[in-house]
Amino acid sequence: MRGQSxxxxxxxxxxxxxxxxxxxxxxxxxxxxxxxxxxMILARRFDAEATALQRHGELGLWTPLIGQEAAQVxxxxxxxxxxxxxxxxxxxxxxxxxxxxxxxxxxxxxxxxGGYWEKLDSFKNYQIVIGCQTLHATGYAMGLQLDGAVGNExxxxxxxxxxxxxxxxxxxxxxxxxxxxxxxxxxxxxxxCQNNQWAISEPIALQSRIPLYQRARGFGFPGxxxxxxxxxxxxxxTDWAMARARAGDGPAFIEAFTYRMGAHTTSDDPTKYRERxxxxxxxxxxxxARLTTYLRxxxxxxxxxxxxxxxxxxxxxxxARAAIPTLEATTMERLFDTVYAEPTVALEAQRREYAEFAxxxxxxx
Amino acid sequence: xxxxxxxxxxxxxxxxxxxxxxxxxxxxxxxIGKLGGVFRITEGLQAEFGENRVVDSPLAESGIIGTAVxxxxxxxxxxxxxxFDGFVFPGFSQIVTQVAKMHMRTGGHTxxxxxxxxxxxxxxxxxxxxxxxxxAYFAHTPGLKVVACSNANDAYWMIQQAxxxxxxxxxxxxxxxxxxxxxxxxxxxxxxxxxxxVSRYGTDATLLCYGPMVxxxxxxxxxxxxxxxxxxxxxxxxLSPLDWVTIESSARRTKRAIVVHEAPxxxxxxxEIAAKLHEDLFYVMESPVLRVAGYDMPYxxxxxxxxxxxxxxRILDAVDRSLAY
Numbered sequence: 001m002r003g004q005s006x007x008x009x010x011x012x013x014x015x016x017x018x019x020x021x022x023x024x025x026x027x028x029x030x031x032x033x034x035x036x037x038x039x040m041i042l043a044r045r046f047d048a049e050a051t052a053l054q055r056h057g058e059l060g061l062w063t064p065l066i067g068q069e070a071a072q073v074x075x076x077x078x079x080x081x082x083x084x085x086x087x088x089x090x091x092x093x094x095x096x097x098x099x100x101x102x103x104x105x106x107x108x109x110x111x112x113x114g115g116y117w118e119k120l121d122s123f124k125n126y127q128i129v130i131g132c133q134t135l136h137a138t139g140y141a142m143g144l145q146l147d148g149a150v151g152n153e154x155x156x157x158x159x160x161x162x163x164x165x166x167x168x169x170x171x172x173x174x175x176x177x178x179x180x181x182x183x184x185x186x187x188x189x190x191x192x193c194q195n196n197q198w199a200i201s202e203p204i205a206l207q208s209r210i211p212l213y214q215r216a217r218g219f220g221f222p223g224x225x226x227x228x229x230x231x232x233x234x235x236x237x238t239d240w241a242m243a244r245a246r247a248g249d250g251p252a253f254i255e256a257f258t259y260r261m262g263a264h265t266t267s268d269d270p271t272k273y274r275e276r277x278x279x280x281x282x283x284x285x286x287x288x289a290r291l292t293t294y295l296r297x298x299x300x301x302x303x304x305x306x307x308x309x310x311x312x313x314x315x316x317x318x319x320a321r322a323a324i325p326t327l328e329a330t331t332m333e334r335l336f337d338t339v340y341a342e343p344t345v346a347l348e349a350q351r352r353e354y355a356e357f358a359x360x361x362x363x364x365x
Numbered sequence: 366x367x368x369x370x371x372x373x374x375x376x377x378x379x380x381x382x383x384x385x386x387x388x389x390x391x392x393x394x395x396x397i398g399k400l401g402g403v404f405r406i407t408e409g410l411q412a413e414f415g416e417n418r419v420v421d422s423p424l425a426e427s428g429i430i431g432t433a434v435x436x437x438x439x440x441x442x443x444x445x446x447x448x449f450d451g452f453v454f455p456g457f458s459q460i461v462t463q464v465a466k467m468h469m470r471t472g473g474h475t476x477x478x479x480x481x482x483x484x485x486x487x488x489x490x491x492x493x494x495x496x497x498x499x500x501a502y503f504a505h506t507p508g509l510k511v512v513a514c515s516n517a518n519d520a521y522w523m524i525q526q527a528x529x530x531x532x533x534x535x536x537x538x539x540x541x542x543x544x545x546x547x548x549x550x551x552x553x554x555x556x557x558x559x560x561x562x563v564s565r566y567g568t569d570a571t572l573l574c575y576g577p578m579v580x581x582x583x584x585x586x587x588x589x590x591x592x593x594x595x596x597x598x599x600x601x602x603x604l605s606p607l608d609w610v611t612i613e614s615s616a617r618r619t620k621r622a623i624v625v626h627e628a629p630x631x632x633x634x635x636x637e638i639a640a641k642l643h644e645d646l647f648y649v650m651e652s653p654v655l656r657v658a659g660y661d662m663p664y665x666x667x668x669x670x671x672x673x674x675x676x677x678x679r680i681l682d683a684v685d686r687s688l689a690y
Contacts, residue, residue: 116472124438125471129462135428136463139435139443146391146417147439174459177428184423330472338473339507341531344559346606347507 001281003195003204004257005211008225011232014285016293018232024240026232028077030300036077036231037291037301038309040069043093044288045313046102049320050092050109054266058324059109063090067229067261070287071194073097074234075162075256078242081122082149082159086137089126090194091164098123103323113330130165131172134191137163138178141187141245150188151248160188160245162238168199170215171207179253183220188245191216191253192238194228196260201273216253228258229287259285332358367550373543375517376406379524380444384414387442390528393420393429394446394482403448404484404543426456433479434463442478442528450485451494457502464533465508477533480524484540485513486577486627487674490667497664498628503535504605504637511605512558513537515579517547519602522555530558537604539577559603561611567597570621570687573612573638575601578625578675585680594684604634609641616642620651621687625675630658652690655683 009024047065054062065072072093079085079098087094092105104117108126115125127133141161144150149159169175170193182189195212197204208215216223226237234256241252259282263270270279295301336351337343370378383390392407398421401408411419422429426447433443447453453460460481467477487496503511510532514520520538527534556562564579565586572582579600586596599615601607616622622642624635635656642654657675665673 113472114466114470116474120471120474129458132431132459132463135431135459136435136438138428139432139437140439141435142432143436143439143441146441173425173455174427174431177423177425177431180423180425181428181432334472335469338469340510341468341473341476341478344510344606346609 001257003197003211005213005225008227008257009233009237010227010230011236012230012290012294014229014290016290016297018294021233024233024236026236027239028232028235030295030298032077033232033291033295034300034305036073036235037288037295039073039093039097040231040288040291041309042313042316043069043073043096045317046096046320047092049317050106051262051266053106053321053324054109059106060111061109062266063264064262064266065090065092067259067282067287068194068196069093070231070291071228071234071256071258074231075192075238075254077235078238079162080159083122083242084140084159084161085123086133086140086161086163087124087126088130088133088164088166088169089128090166091126094164095123102320103327106320106323107327110324110327111329112327116330131169131175131178134163134165134169134175134178135181137161138182138187138189141182141189142185144188145185150246155246158246160190160242162190162192162242164192164194166199167193167195167197167204167207167212168202169193170212179216179219179251182251186248186250188248189251190238190241190245191251192256193254194256194258196258198260198264198270198274200264200268211255213253213255221251221253223253223255225255225257228256229285229290231287231291366552367548369546370517370521370549371544371546372514372517372520372538373404373406375521375547375549376524376538377408377410378549379521380407381410381413383444383525383528384410384418387528389440390442390444391418391420391436392444392446393422393433395422395424395429395448397421397446402446404540406482406538407446426452427459430456430459430464430481434459434467434477437477437479438475444480444482444528447481447483449495450483450497450499453481453483453499460503460509460535461506465506468532469508476531478531479533480527480536481533482536482538484543485537486539486541487664487667487670488541488577490670493664493666496667496670498626498659500535500537500604501628501633504634509533509535509605510559510603511535511537512603513539513576514602515539515542515576515600517545518549521549521551523558523602526555526558537576541577542580545580559606559608561599561601561603561608563597563611563615564600565596565598567595568619569595570623570684571597571599571615571619572623572625572680573599573601574625575604575634577627581675581677582625582680585677585684588677589681589684594688596684601634607638607641609645612638613642613645616646617649620649622650623655623657623680623683623687625657625680627659627674629661630656631661633658652687655687657683
């Protein structure tokens with residue numbers, strides 16, 4: 001694959017063979033892996049369900065994650081409760097692993113509200129403006145540092161930030177500024193870049209002439225390319241990056257080399273700009289298939305397990321579908337209430353204007 | 366207790382007091398540490414409060430504002446300095462797409478108690494991009510609050526009020542008045558930040574102005590008084606929200622209003638005030654609301670800036686037209 005480096009960290013090959021790496025080791029158990037596989041299957045099912053909901057007009061838009069399950073599930077499992085996540089807009093599986101209700105994401109894409117999310121203290125709102133969140137994450141990490149939540153002898157007292165962005169975002173000024181600030185202040189932030197090869201229709205070659213992970217060195221912190229479809233390798237590399245950030249060793253950059261198997265969003269049409277053969281080649285590196293092969297080969301899962309998980313996934317999808325009519329749309333009242341933390345007389349006047357107009361309309365009806 | 370200070374020194378004292386009062390307040394910006402900022406507004410503060418609270422930033426305005434968003438999320442009250450008005454635009458996306466919207470999009474969960482200090486306006490003979498008046502962009506953006514101080518006393522108090530606000534405040538400092546001295550009363554209770562103030566009472570017409578134009582309008586009112594015309598001068602102080610109570614009560618009394626600002630005329634703060642006065646006081650006003658403003662051109666080279674900027678004569682000419690209507 002173009003852009004794939006010889007140094008790419010891989011612990012499970014596409015055909016499901018376990019390999020070792022000099023520097024990075026997976027220290028989890030087989031039970032952990034079975035759990036990750038289940039997470040990936042549920043995430044893929046939810047993603048398919050949400051895509052279908054958009055097709056049925058229930059969501060205005062959806063950003064499919066298919067293909068990126070290992071990058072997201074593996075990195076999410078490297079996080080601890082005190083760590084904080086700044087997502088872009090495709091981190092559905094990260095959210096699910098962290099126990100963020102999927103109704104949060106469904107509400108956003110349905111247009112029900114702008115992000116009255118549960119668990120906002122640990123998993124921030126989705127970010128639509130490409131790359132803006134990298135600066136927020138860096139600032140937050142600077143705050144952790146000022147609060148003394150980094151580099152303590154007792155590791156439990158430490159925390160760090162992980163921020164997700166894509167290959168397209170790597171061209172944004174904000175993202176490059178975030179790298180500079182993070183390096184200058186030695187902020188405890190991990191930049192987790194899912195290089196899924198495509199920024200809508202633009203290939204990675206248009207964003208970068210060198211593998212993205214190599215850029216990190218120029219900013220003054222380590223960068224690692226990891227097989228983004230290998231959940232073991234992703235977990236191992238993210239563990240390393242988060243641990244050094246928490247310890248006060250500063251930022252790190254992870255390029256998770258993966259592929260966006262679906263469209264950019266439900267409004268996109270990849271047949272216009274990319275080859276089927278390319279997609280097929282990547283289908284052979286599927287994150288779920290390779291872990292399934294591996295775990296079946298060692299006898300950790302069997303048909304009964306797979307059937308049970310499939311049933312659970314189906315149920316999970318059905319629950320997401322069933323939740324749609326329960327998603328409450330915000331109200332103009334609530335919006336007027338929250339434009340400012342401290343209300344203004346001028347906006348109160350507009351609220352009254354709105355209320356009187358709405359009441360008059362109702363009377364006419 | 367009162368002391369005569371320049372506006373620059375008054376801002377410095379106000380920032381110092383805010384840093385003393387709340388350990389969550391921190392300052393960030395380019396050259397604000399050892400140097401004390403290019404205008405010396407933060408002079409001595411890093412030495413007193415340390416590098417963690419008065420932070421020199423890399424030269425990246427979006428980075429300064431974007432990291433302040435993250436610090437605010439973490440519970441800090443960042444006060445960022447933009448070195449000159451014309452350099453705020455690299456940070457414009459963060460201000461408009463992130464800072465302004467965060468509170469509403471999170472349903473009130475995440476406030477943005479942040480102050481963005483911007484030295485603004487012309488009249489100092491500067492090179493291009495150093496004399497701009499970008500206030501309308503920010504006043505047009507819901508979710509932001511925008512204020513402008515015009516004298517030392519307001520500078521001292523309003524900067525502290527802005528820092529205490531749980532909303533993001535764009536704090537405009539009239540750079541050509543930085544060295545004008547005025548009495549600062551450290552003990553008298555200040556007016557609320559979002560309140561306009563009558564700087565001079567009059568009966569024939571009202572001049573509505575803010576920031577650097579307040580002094581110009583007061584000068585114009587003094588000249589007019591010699592000619593027998595009594596002008597009221599209202600210092601708006603707050604541009605978002607505008608204080609309609611004070612603005613309209615003055616307009617009701619004088620029945621004639623002229624808005625004065627350095628920013629280009631079209632779709633500026635003056636346009637909003639004129640529209641609102643026509644909506645609310647159509648039968649009260651004796652003449653159309655006039656605007657004396659910068660012309661609709663990019664800010665000119667400094668050798669001709671005095672012809673671009675509203676001055677006493679242009680203001681008095683507008684007063685004559687208003688009275689003759």
